[in-house]
Amino acid sequence: MKSLLDIRRDLHQIPEFGFKEFKTQRYLLHYINSLPSEKIEIVPWETGIFVKVHGKNPSKTIGYRADIDGLPITEQTGLPFFSKHEGAMHACGHDFHMTIALGILTDIVNNPINDNVVFFFQPAEEGPGGAEPMMQEKIVEKWKPDLMMGLHIAPEYPVGTIATKPGLLFANTSELFIHLTGKGGHAAYPHHTKDMVVVAANLITQLQTIISRNVDPLDSAVITIGKMTAGTVQNIIAEEARLEGTIRTLSVESMHKVKNRLTTLLKGVEISYDCSIDVDYGCMYYEVNNEENATRQFMDFVEAREGATLIECKEAMTGEDFGYMLKDIPGFMFWLGVDSPFGLHHAKLNPNEEAIPFAVSLLTDYMRRV
Numbered sequence: 001m002k003s004l005l006d007i008r009r010d011l012h013q014i015p016e017f018g019f020k021e022f023k024t025q026r027y028l029l030h031y032i033n034s035l036p037s038e039k040i041e042i043v044p045w046e047t048g049i050f051v052k053v054h055g056k057n058p059s060k061t062i063g064y065r066a067d068i069d070g071l072p073i074t075e076q077t078g079l080p081f082f083s084k085h086e087g088a089m090h091a092c093g094h095d096f097h098m099t100i101a102l103g104i105l106t107d108i109v110n111n112p113i114n115d116n117v118v119f120f121f122q123p124a125e126e127g128p129g130g131a132e133p134m135m136q137e138k139i140v141e142k143w144k145p146d147l148m149m150g151l152h153i154a155p156e157y158p159v160g161t162i163a164t165k166p167g168l169l170f171a172n173t174s175e176l177f178i179h180l181t182g183k184g185g186h187a188a189y190p191h192h193t194k195d196m197v198v199v200a201a202n203l204i205t206q207l208q209t210i211i212s213r214n215v216d217p218l219d220s221a222v223i224t225i226g227k228m229t230a231g232t233v234q235n236i237i238a239e240e241a242r243l244e245g246t247i248r249t250l251s252v253e254s255m256h257k258v259k260n261r262l263t264t265l266l267k268g269v270e271i272s273y274d275c276s277i278d279v280d281y282g283c284m285y286y287e288v289n290n291e292e293n294a295t296r297q298f299m300d301f302v303e304a305r306e307g308a309t310l311i312e313c314k315e316a317m318t319g320e321d322f323g324y325m326l327k328d329i330p331g332f333m334f335w336l337g338v339d340s341p342f343g344l345h346h347a348k349l350n351p352n353e354e355a356i357p358f359a360v361s362l363l364t365d366y367m368r369r370v
């Protein structure tokens, strides 16, 4: 049987995008099918998998979620087990998330615990979102967990650290795609054109005024434009431009306010620059809201554990479709320290693998105790 280290390195080499995690699903199924089968039920779903491990004497069912997709980033870690899929990388730690889930699964199959555990190997966390449709599957009603748990790696904390808080942990998110169209033309005749490069540049600056002048400074929101494309060559004034980004807010109400203001700004830009603008909000994630009692119970467990450091952290503007699971089932998410100088979504992210056995042992002990 493969070690967890080998598994992590295998998975690291085959990152795949949302709902295209075919090799990843095959790898996970192959491993899970190699475990003693009498205690396990396996139900593949799209490119993900539900796995139920029956407990010895169950009084409840614990749900454990691991996301499985990678990101469109060209890896620059220089690691010997770097991504073999060009332009794709596990730069958000989902290779760790899957490996830890397999570690817990193996442990509780070999040393059964009292309660049932249902694993959600979930596709497409980075987009378009696998958690919400996964929760709508009939099997979730049949195997419905009483408690839901999930983790995310945190490069900024040392190995051995768990950081979380009751209540809001992660933001509401919405993708943002803006397409601008207006008359282009010869670079030497700007007065005959509308120039979508100039309009897009102006719009980006206006978008930031929503954050600085429309959102209450004691609330908080983020608008990030991560990608901008426009034009064809250097001496043609662009007829089209496209902005791709994301909006983050601490409440659903703030998300509505930001979008309302955005709509007004876009109308203004259309009129003042004589162009047309289409906006598409892509996928939206509901906030991650940790249930008070379950989170406090977990935090007390971590605090009392030798070798573990608990941090009660602030909420973050990251998004997670795990929020949809916590909307239906009480539970919590937490950060797991992996100590990397490069952060999430960075081409040089290199999490410390010592966090894997630490997490597996902590979580199987917790599942035995909770």
Ligand SMILES: CC(=O)N[C@@H](CCC[C@H](N)C(=O)O)C(=O)O
Residues within 6 Å of the ligand: 092, 125, 126, 127, 152, 173, 174, 175, 245, 246, 247, 283, 285, 317, 318, 319, 320, 344
């Ligand atoms: C933990 C994490 O990094 N999650 C992603 C979720 C992305 C949601 C969606 N594609 C968006 O950009 O709004 C994040 O970027 O926070």
